[in-house]
Amino acid sequence: MMMMEWKWLRLIRMAVMLLVLEGCRWCTTDACLEHERIALLHLKPFFNYGNQLQSWVEVKGSDCCKWKRVECNTTTRRLIKLSLNSTRWFDNMGYDMDNGNLNAWYLNTSMFLPFEELKSLYLSGNAIGGDLENEGFGKLSSTLSNLEILDLSFNYLNDSILLSLSELSSLRYLDLSYNQFEGSSHPRGFQLLSRLNNLETLDLSWNSLKNSILFHMRNLSSLKTLRLRRNQLKGRLDHIQGLNNLTNLKYLDLSDNSIESISNQDGTQWRLTNLEELDLSNNLFRNNTISFPQGLSSLKYNNSLQGSLDTKGLRNLTNLKKLDLRWNQIESFQSFKDGGSKLELTHLEELNLDANLFNTSVFASLNKLSNLKSLSIKLQ
Numbered sequence: 030m031m032m033m034e035w036k037w038l039r040l041i042r043m044a045v046m047l048l049v050l051e052g053c054r055w056c057t058t059d060a061c062l063e064h065e066r067i068a069l070l071h072l073k074p075f076f077n078y079g080n081q082l083q084s085w086v087e088v089k090g091s092d093c094c095k096w097k098r099v100e101c102n103t104t105t106r107r108l109i110k111l112s113l114n115s116t117r118w119f120d121n122m123g124y125d126m127d128n129g130n131l132n133a134w135y136l137n138t139s140m141f142l143p144f145e146e147l148k149s150l151y152l153s154g155n156a157i158g159g160d161l162e163n164e165g166f167g168k169l170s171s172t173l174s175n176l177e178i179l180d181l182s183f184n185y186l187n188d189s190i191l192l193s194l195s196e197l198s199s200l201r202y203l204d205l206s207y208n209q210f211e212g213s214s215h216p217r218g219f220q221l222l223s224r225l226n227n228l229e230t231l232d233l234s235w236n237s238l239k240n241s242i243l244f245h246m247r248n249l250s251s252l253k254t255l256r257l258r259r260n261q262l263k264g265r266l267d268h269i270q271g272l273n274n275l276t277n278l279k280y281l282d283l284s285d286n287s288i289e290s291i292s293n294q295d296g297t298q299w300r301l302t303n304l305e306e307l308d309l310s311n312n313l314f315r316n317n318t319i320s321f322p323q324g325l326s327s328l329k330y331n332n333s334l335q336g337s338l339d340t341k342g343l344r345n346l347t348n349l350k351k352l353d354l355r356w357n358q359i360e361s362f363q364s365f366k367d368g369g370s371k372l373e374l375t376h377l378e379e380l381n382l383d384a385n386l387f388n389t390s391v392f393a394s395l396n397k398l399s400n401l402k403s404l405s406i407k408l409q
């Protein structure tokens with residue numbers, strides 16, 4: 030009798046467990062939230078170029094966490110990443126600085142408001158333009174308080190959106206490269222960005238920014254990476270002072286501009302003691318008149334130095350580990366001040382002098398590099 034009862038009890042227990050398991054599948058606790066699914070469907074018609082969002086189906090109960098370009102938090106089942114990059118027709122071939130707005134469109138950012146836990150939003154390459162000053166991204170700040178990564182590269186945005194961007198105070202990474210920022214049309218524009226006091230990476234490459242941009246960004250002291258490649262920085266950079274305040278900066282890319290010299294005439298020392306890599310490639314430096322930051326551990330020039338390189342400016346780089354001088358037209362090293370010709374970089378481990386105009390006399394300049402591990406001097 031006892032045996033029979035136990036058997037029944039076990040059977041009942043199994044049935045209950047099965048019900049619980051099946052039941053969970055039915056009540057779909059592991060699907061995405063209905064209102065987020067509907068919000069995604071509202072976005073779909075704007076970003077479905079080439080039917081890239083075909084997995085976004087209008088079927089009730091469909092788990093949008095499994096849709097392409099969507100990522101959810103596995104616990105809360107709420108959206109944390111949305112990758113809508115290159116999902117709109119973008120006539121790259123017909124891109125023209127003067128008529129660039131040809132196929133720009135107005136993005137209604139309210140459509141992103143339901144995604145309250147969103148951390149990363151990729152919107153690059155979508156021809157987004159329009160005057161977003163009043164609407165813009167600012168309104169997202171009220172609900173998207175976790176937004177850390179915003180990629181708006183390859184669009185038609187200009188200075189008029191800076192005010193609204195400056196309200197997204199949770200941002201750590203902001204990519205504004207390949208847009209139409211000028212830095213001068215809105216006097217307070219880039220200064221406003223300094224409200225983003227969590228911002229660590231700012232990419233402004235391939236815009237039309239002038240020298241004054243460095244000054245306007247002087248309060249962005251949380252920045253660790255700043256990219257200003259291919260803008261309109263030119264001549265003498267006087268605004269060292271602005272740069273100098275970015276004391277957390279680790280990586281600075283100023284390549285592909287027309288910088289001739291970097292001056293700090295008033296004698297202020299560089300305070301960028303955390304700067305590890307400075308890329309000054311493809312500028313118009315002639316004689317090396319720059320005063321480099323002391324702690325720098327990696328320096329790169331390409332296609333911007335010629336003739337005899339003044340070693341005076343390099344002498345202070347006692348932490349320099351990596352020096353990349355490829356693709357210049359350097360003939361020799363020389364200190365114009367004291368006539369010396371030695372590179373005295375005691376920490377240097379990697380030196381690349383490929384594609385310059387050296388002859389064998391250069392080796393005499395290199396014999397003080399006591400820690401050198403790799404040296405390359407290929408002729409072009």
Ligand SMILES: *[C@@H]1O[C@H](CO)[C@@H](O)[C@H](O)[C@H]1NC(C)=O
Pocket residue numbers: 102103104105109
């Ligand atoms: C998912 O959400 C939980 C609860 O809010 C949180 O503790 C966790 O860090 C989140 N995970 C990710 C990857 O965001």
Ligand SMILES: *[C@@H]1O[C@H](CO)[C@@H](O)[C@H](O)[C@H]1NC(C)=O
Pocket residue numbers: 112114115151
């Ligand atoms: C979109 O962006 C994500 C994140 O950067 C990247 O992994 C993915 O390759 C990009 N997709 C396209 C089509 O560009």
Ligand SMILES: *[C@@H]1O[C@H](CO)[C@@H](O)[C@H](O)[C@H]1NC(C)=O
Pocket residue numbers: 071137138139140
């Ligand atoms: C923007 O999107 C929101 C939410 O989808 C909608 O309520 C609003 O009408 C839209 N505004 C415009 C101007 O289309």
Ligand SMILES: *[C@@H]1O[C@H](CO)[C@@H](O)[C@H](O)[C@H]1NC(C)=O
Pocket residue numbers: 130133158159160187188189214215
């Ligand atoms: C920015 O773009 C908008 C819309 O394309 C345009 O109306 C406005 O004049 C532009 N502003 C500047 C400063 O170029």
Ligand SMILES: *[C@@H]1O[C@H](CO)[C@@H](O)[C@H](O)[C@H]1NC(C)=O
Pocket residue numbers: 220221223248
């Ligand atoms: C930048 O910082 C200076 C000094 O702390 C302050 O006077 C100025 O108002 C700040 N500018 C902006 C735009 O935040």
Ligand SMILES: *[C@@H]1O[C@H](CO)[C@@H](O)[C@H](O)[C@H]1NC(C)=O
Pocket residue numbers: 247248270273274297
């Ligand atoms: C920027 O640096 C200057 C001196 O170079 C200093 O007077 C100013 O207060 C600094 N601003 C900030 C916001 O740190």
Ligand SMILES: *[C@@H]1O[C@H](CO)[C@@H](O)[C@H](O)[C@H]1NC(C)=O
Pocket residue numbers: 315316336365
């Ligand atoms: C570089 O400096 C040397 C010595 O000061 C000078 O003779 C030479 O003309 C300068 N070259 C250029 C391109 O400025």
Ligand SMILES: *[C@@H]1O[C@H](CO)[C@@H](O)[C@H](O)[C@H]1NC(C)=O
Pocket residue numbers: 319320321341342343345
């Ligand atoms: C090198 O550092 C010394 C002491 O800090 C300083 O006086 C000198 O001006 C620096 N030289 C250059 C070329 O930066």
Ligand SMILES: *[C@@H]1O[C@H](CO)[C@@H](O)[C@H](O)[C@H]1NC(C)=O
Pocket residue numbers: 310311331332355356
């Ligand atoms: C250096 O610049 C030249 C000319 O712009 C370019 O062709 C080359 O790829 C660059 N090399 C490196 C290593 O950056």
Ligand SMILES: *[C@@H]1O[C@H](CO)[C@@H](O)[C@H](O)[C@H]1NC(C)=O
Pocket residue numbers: 360361388389390
């Ligand atoms: C090698 O280069 C140095 C510096 O440019 C020059 O003074 C010297 O004449 C050159 N020697 C030969 C053999 O070309």
